[in-house]
Amino acid sequence: MTKVSPMHKEIDKETATSLLGFWVYMMTDCILFASLFAVFIVLKNNTAGGSNGAELFSLPFVLMQTLILLTSSFTSGLAMLAAQRSRIKDTFIWLGATGILGASFLALEINEFTKLDHSGSSWRTSGFLSSYFTLVGTHGLHITVGLLWLAGILFYIYKKGLNETSVKRLTMFSIFWHFLDVVWIFIFSVVYLLGVN
Amino acid sequence: MENSMYRSKAFKAYVTGFLLSLIFTLIAWGIVNRHVTNGHHLYSHLFINILVLSLAILQLVVQLIFFLHLGREKKPRWNLQALLAAVGIIIILVVGSIWIMNNLNYSMMNMVPSQEDRPF
Amino acid sequence: MLSIFSAAEVPGTDRMVLLFGQLMVVGAGLLIGLALIYFKKVGWLWKNWLTSVDHKKIGIMYLVVAGVMLLRGLADTVLLRFQQATSSGASHGIVSSDHFQQIFTAHGTMMIFFVAMGLVFGIINLIVPLQIGSRDVAFPLLNNLSFWMYAAGAILINLSLVFGGEFAATGWLAYPPLSELQFSPGVGVDYWIWSIQIAGIGTLLSGINFITTILTKRAPGMTMMKMPVFVWSVLAAMSLVAAAFPILTVTLVLLTLDRTIGTHFFTTTGGGNAMMYVNLIWAWGHPEVYILILPAFGIYSEIVATFSRKRLFGYASMVYAIIAITALSFVVWLHHFFTMGAGADVNAFFGIMTMVIAIPTGVKVFNWLFTMYRGRINFASPMIWFIGFVITFSIGGAAGVMLGVPPIDFQLHNTLFLVAHFHTMIVGGALFGYFAGIVYWFPKVFGFKLDEKLGKLAVYLWIAGFICAFTPLYILGLMGATRRLDHYDASLGWQGLFIVAGVGVLIIFAGVGVQLLMFYKSIRNRKKNIDKTGDPWNGRTLEWATSSPAPVYNFAAIPTVTDRDEFYRVKQLKLKLPKRKFSAIEMPNNSPFGIFMAGWALMFAFSVIWHFPPTIILAVLGIVITFLVRSFNDNTTYLISAAEVEAIENKRVGALL
Numbered sequence: 005m006t007k008v009s010p011m012h013k014e015i016d017k018e019t020a021t022s023l024l025g026f027w028v029y030m031m032t033d034c035i036l037f038a039s040l041f042a043v044f045i046v047l048k049n050n051t052a053g054g055s056n057g058a059e060l061f062s063l064p065f066v067l068m069q070t071l072i073l074l075t076s077s078f079t080s081g082l083a084m085l086a087a088q089r090s091r092i093k094d095t096f097i098w099l100g101a102t103g104i105l106g107a108s109f110l111a112l113e114i115n116e117f118t119k120l121d122h123s124g125s126s127w128r129t130s131g132f133l134s135s136y137f138t139l140v141g142t143h144g145l146h147i148t149v150g151l152l153w154l155a156g157i158l159f160y161i162y163k164k165g166l167n168e169t170s171v172k173r174l175t176m177f178s179i180f181w182h183f184l185d186v187v188w189i190f191i192f193s194v195v196y197l198l199g200v201n
Numbered sequence: 202m203e204n205s206m207y208r209s210k211a212f213k214a215y216v217t218g219f220l221l222s223l224i225f226t227l228i229a230w231g232i233v234n235r236h237v238t239n240g241h242h243l244y245s246h247l248f249i250n251i252l253v254l255s256l257a258i259l260q261l262v263v264q265l266i267f268f269l270h271l272g273r274e275k276k277p278r279w280n281l282q283a284l285l286a287a288v289g290i291i292i293i294l295v296v297g298s299i300w301i302m303n304n305l306n307y308s309m310m311n312m313v314p315s316q317e318d319r320p321f
Numbered sequence: 322m323l324s325i326f327s328a329a330e331v332p333g334t335d336r337m338v339l340l341f342g343q344l345m346v347v348g349a350g351l352l353i354g355l356a357l358i359y360f361k362k363v364g365w366l367w368k369n370w371l372t373s374v375d376h377k378k379i380g381i382m383y384l385v386v387a388g389v390m391l392l393r394g395l396a397d398t399v400l401l402r403f404q405q406a407t408s409s410g411a412s413h414g415i416v417s418s419d420h421f422q423q424i425f426t427a428h429g430t431m432m433i434f435f436v437a438m439g440l441v442f443g444i445i446n447l448i449v450p451l452q453i454g455s456r457d458v459a460f461p462l463l464n465n466l467s468f469w470m471y472a473a474g475a476i477l478i479n480l481s482l483v484f485g486g487e488f489a490a491t492g493w494l495a496y497p498p499l500s501e502l503q504f505s506p507g508v509g510v511d512y513w514i515w516s517i518q519i520a521g522i523g524t525l526l527s528g529i530n531f532i533t534t535i536l537t538k539r540a541p542g543m544t545m546m547k548m549p550v551f552v553w554s555v556l557a558a559m560s561l562v563a564a565a566f567p568i569l570t571v572t573l574v575l576l577t578l579d580r581t582i583g584t585h586f587f588t589t590t591g592g593g594n595a596m597m598y599v600n601l602i603w604a605w606g607h608p609e610v611y612i613l614i615l616p617a618f619g620i621y622s623e624i625v626a627t628f629s630r631k632r633l634f635g636y637a638s639m640v641y642a643i644i645a646i647t648a649l650s651f652v653v654w655l656h657h658f659f660t661m662g663a664g665a666d667v668n669a670f671f672g673i674m675t676m677v678i679a680i681p682t683g684v685k686v687f688n689w690l691f692t693m694y695r696g697r698i699n700f701a702s703p704m705i706w707f708i709g710f711v712i713t714f715s716i717g718g719a720a721g722v723m724l725g726v727p728p729i730d731f732q733l734h735n736t737l738f739l740v741a742h743f744h745t746m747i748v749g750g751a752l753f754g755y756f757a758g759i760v761y762w763f764p765k766v767f768g769f770k771l772d773e774k775l776g777k778l779a780v781y782l783w784i785a786g787f788i789c790a791f792t793p794l795y796i797l798g799l800m801g802a803t804r805r806l807d808h809y810d811a812s813l814g815w816q817g818l819f820i821v822a823g824v825g826v827l828i829i830f831a832g833v834g835v836q837l838l839m840f841y842k843s844i845r846n847r848k849k850n851i852d853k854t855g856d857p858w859n860g861r862t863l864e865w866a867t868s869s870p871a872p873v874y875n876f877a878a879i880p881t882v883t884d885r886d887e888f889y890r891v892k893q894l895k896l897k898l899p900k901r902k903f904s905a906i907e908m909p910n911n912s913p914f915g916i917f918m919a920g921w922a923l924m925f926a927f928s929v930i931w932h933f934p935p936t937i938i939l940a941v942l943g944i945v946i947t948f949l950v951r952s953f954n955d956n957t958t959y960l961i962s963a964a965e966v967e968a969i970e971n972k973r974v975g976a977l978l
Contacts, residue, residue, distance in 0.1 A: 024279055024280070027279075027280050027283060028283055031283050031284065031286070031287040032287075034287050034291065035287060035290060035291060035294070038290075038291040038294055038295055039294065041295060042294060042295045042298040042299070045295070045298075045299055046298060046299065046302045058237075063230065063233070063234050063237065066230075067226075067230050070226055070230075071223070071226070074219070074222055074223065074226065075219075077264070077268060078215060078216075078218075078219040078268075081215045081218075081268050082212070082215060085206055085209070085211055085212060085215070086206060089205075089206050091206065094206070179269065182264060182268045182269050183269075185264065185268075186261055186264055186265075189222075189226075189257050189260050189261060189264070190257055190261075192226070192257075193229060193253045193254065193256070193257040194253075194254075194257075197229055197230065197233045197249075197253045198249070198250060198253055200233065200237055201233075201236075201237075201241065201246065201249060
C-alpha cells in the first residue's frame with residue numbers, strides 16, 4: 005500500500021491540486037473573517053446604552069477557551085503526523101482528542117452566549133453586540149461544521165482505512181482546523197483582550 | 202519504527218509551535234489581566250494595543266510555520282504567495298475601512314460621546 | 322403627449338406591465354418544460370447536459386442562461402427608456418414611481434450578476450482549459466455546482482415576479498436604511514439578497530476552481546510567462562473574485578440578519594451604521610467591475626493578435642499591466658462615495674489612486690494599437706467589436722478619470738453622467754468583448770462559423786445604438802439630470818435628449834434582433850460553414866489545435882509547450898508529427914450533486930424569504946445528506962480506452978499537436 009507522506013515523499017498530483025484548491029478556499033475564508041473583524045472594529049463602541057466589552061467579558065473564561073482550542077490545534081497536527089505514517093490507532097486517538105477539545109470549546113461558547121442573551125445582552129441589543137455575536141458566532145459555526153466534518157472523516161477512515169483519499173481529506177481538515185485557531189488568536193486579542201479596555 | 206513519530210523532527214516542530222503559542226497567549230493575557238485588575242491604570246492604551254497585536258501577529262507567524270508548514274513547500278510556492286496576497290487584502294480592507302469610517306464624520310458636528318472616533 | 326400616459330400613478334398600466342412580466346416568466350418556463358416532455362428530451366438533457374461536469378458543456382449552459390437573462394434585462398431597459406422619454410410634465414409614463422424603482426433595480430442586478438457574470442464564466446469555462454492544454458478544470462464537479470448556483474440565483478430572481486410580484490426598490494446595491502425592514506417591509510429586498518447570495522457563492526467556488534486550474538493544470542513547458550494573455554486576465558479576475566466575494570457574502574448576511582433577526586448592523590437606531598454597508602459593498606463592488614472587464618481585455622488581446630496576423634505587442638507589459646490593474650482595483654473603492662462625508666485627505670488618496678489605475682489600462686490600449694500597426698488586418702466582426710470598444714471605452718474611460726477627481730464628482734455623482742460612464746465601461750468595454758469572444762470562439766465550440774454578414778450588421782447597430790443611447794445621457798448629466806428619475810419637469814427641456822436615448826435603445830434592440838437572426842441563420846446553414854480544420858481564423862493559441870468541437874478529453878495527448886503562441890509556432894515550422902501512440906484517458910463521471918445542492922440552496926432561500934422554517938430545516942438536512950452521499954462515493958471516474966481515443970482522433974482532420 006502506498007504511504008502518502010507529504011513530508012517524505014512526492015504527493016500525488018491530484019492530491020496536490022486538491023490541497024492548493026482548499027488552501028485558496030481557506031484564504032477566502034480568512035477574508036470573510038476580516039470583513040467581520042472590520043465590522044466589529046467599526047461598531048465596537050456603538051453600545052446604544054447597553055453593556056460594553058469590559059462589562060461583559062470574563063478574562064479567565066476566555067483564557068480557558070483559548071487554551072482548549074490551541075491544544076486541539078496541536079492534537080490535530082499530531083493526528084496528521086500519525087496518518088502520514090499510516091498509524092491508524094494513533095490517528096484515531098489524536099483525532100478523538102481534537103474532537104473532544106473542540107466540542108468542549110463549543111459548549112463553553114454556547115454557554116457564554118446563552119448567559120449573555122438571558123441577562124439582556126442579545127445580538128439585537130446594539131451594533132456592538134450584533135457584531136460581537138456574529139463574529140464570534142461565525143467562528144463557532146465554523147467549529148461546528150469542522151466537528152461534523154471530523155465525524156465524517158473518522159467514519160470514513162473506520163470504513164475504508166487510511167487510503168489516499170482519507171489522508172487527503174484529513175490534510176484539508178487539519179488546514180481548516182489550524183486556521184480556525186489562527187482566527188481565534190485574533191478574536192481573543194482584538195475582541196476580548198482589547199475589548200475589556 | 203514504533204516510537205519514531207514522537208522522536209521525529211516533525212513532532213518536535215509541533216511541540217515547539219504549541220509551546221511558543223502558549224507562551225505568547227499567556228503573556229498577552231497576563232499583561233491585560235494585570236492592567237484590568239489594577240483599574241486600567243498600569244499601562245497606556247497605546248502600549249496595550251501594540252503589545253496585544255504584536256503578540257497576536259507573532260503567534261500567527263509561529264502557527265503558520267510550525268503548524269501549517271508554510272515556507273517548507275517546493276517551488277512554486279503558491280501557498281505562500283496566496284497567503285501573502287490574502288494578508289495584503291485583509292490589511293487594506295480592515296485598515297482602509299477603519300480610516301474611512303472614522304473619517305466620514307469629518308464634516309459633521311461633534312457627536313454623542315458613545316460615537317467618539319477612536320477605534321479602540 | 323398622448324393622453325394614455327397622462328394620468329399620474331396609473332395602477333392599471335402598472336398592473337399590466339407586471340402581468341406581462343409574470344406571463345413571460347411562467348409562459349417561458351411552461352413552454353420549455355412542455356417542449357422537453359413532448360419531444361422526450363428530458364432524459365437526454367439530464368444525462369448529457371444538466372449533470373455534465375465537462376467544462377465545455379457547462380460553458381454553453383452559462384451562455385444560454387446569460388442570453389436569456391440579457392433578453393430579460395433588455396425588456397427592463399426598454400421600459401426604463403420609454404418611461405423617461407415620456408414621463409415629462411403632465412405625463413407620468415406607464416409605470417408608477419415605486420414600480421420604476423423596482424425595474425431599474427432588477428435591470429442593474431440582472432445585467433451585472435446574471436448577464437455579465439454569466440458571459441464571463443461561460444467563456445472562461447469554454448476556453449481556459451483548452452488554452453492551457455488541459456483536459457478540464459481542476460475540480461469538474463465543483464464547476465458543475467457553480468453553474469447550478471448561478472442558475473438557481475437566476476431562477477430565484479425570476480420567481481420574484483411570480484411569487485410576490487415584488488422586487489427590491491432600492492437600486493442594484495440596496496443601501497440601508499432604505500433596504501432595512503423598516504423602509505422595505507416586503508419580500509423584494511429578500512429576493513434581491515438571496516438571488517445574488519446564492520449566485521455569489523457559485524462565483525466564489527468558480528474563482529477558486531479557475532485559480533487552481535491555471536496554477537496547476539498548464540501543459541508541460543507552459544510557464545506563467547508563456548500563457549496566453551487571456552489566461553493571465555482570467556487568473557487576475559479570479560483572484561479578484563476570491564478576494565472580493567467573501568466581502569459581499571458577509572455584507573449580505575449582515576443585512577439579512579438585520580432584516581430577519583433584528584440585529585443592528587446598518588439600522589438607524591441601536592448603534593447601527595449604514596455607511597459601513599456602503600463601505601463594504603463598494604469594497605466588493607469595485608473589484609467586481611474589474612472582474613467584469615479583465616477577461617474582456619484578455620479576449621481583445623487574443624482577437625487583435627489573431628486578426629492582425631501579428632504577435633501581440635508587448636506581452637510582458639500586458640502582463641504587468643494586468644497585475645497592476647488587479648492590485649490597484651483594491652485601493653480605489655471609496656471613489657463610489659466621494660460625496661458621503663469623507664474628508665479631503667481620504668478623498669484625495671482614493672481620487673489619486675483612481676486616476677493612477679487608468680495608466681496600466683492605457684498601456685493595454687496602446688499595446689493593442691501597436692499590435693495592429695503594420696499588421697495585415699482582417700476586419701472580421703470580432704475585430705469590429707474591438708474597434709467599437711476602443712472608441713467607446715476611451716471616451717467612457719476619460720469620463721471615469723474625470724469622475725475620479727473629487728471636486729468634479731461632487732457635481733456629477735449620481736447624475737446621468739455617471740450612468741453613461743459605467744454603461745460605457747460595461748457595455749462598450751465588457752459586453753462588446755464577450756460578444757467578440759463568442760463570435761471568435763463559436764466555431765471551436767459548435768463546429769461551424771457564424772454568418773459574417775449578419776454578424777457585422779449586428780456590430781454596427783450595437784455601436785450606433787450605443788452612441789445614440791448614451792451620448793444624450795452624458796449631456797443630460799452635465800446639465801444636472803439625476804439618475805433614477807421616473808419623472809421630471811417639462812420646463813427643464815430634457816425630454817428631447819431622453820427621446821434620442823430611447824431611439825438609441827431601439828437601435829440596440831434591432832442589433833439584438835440581428836444577432837438572434839444570425840444564430841438562427843447560421844444554425845440552418847451550418848453544413849455550409851463547417852470548420853473542418855479546427856482552426857478557422859489561423860489562430861495562435863492551443864485551443865485551435867483541437868478539432869471543432871473538441872473531443873470530450875480535449876487533447877488525446879497533452880501537448881508540450883516551448884513558447885508563447887505555441888500553436889502558431891508549430892504551424893510556421895510546418896513540423897512533421899511523429900506517429901502518435903494513444904493511451905487510455907480517465908474522465909470524471911456526470912453527477913447530479915450540483916443540481917441537488919443548488920436545489921436545496923434555492924429551497925433554503927425561498928423559505929427564508931417567506932419565513933417558513935420547516936423547509937429551511939429540510940434544505941439544510943438535504944445539503945448535509947447530499948454531501949455525505951457524494952463523499953462516500955468512490956466510483957467517480959470512467960475510462961476511455963486507447964482504442965476509443967484512436968477512433969475519435971482518426972475522425973478528425975488536421976490535428977497538429
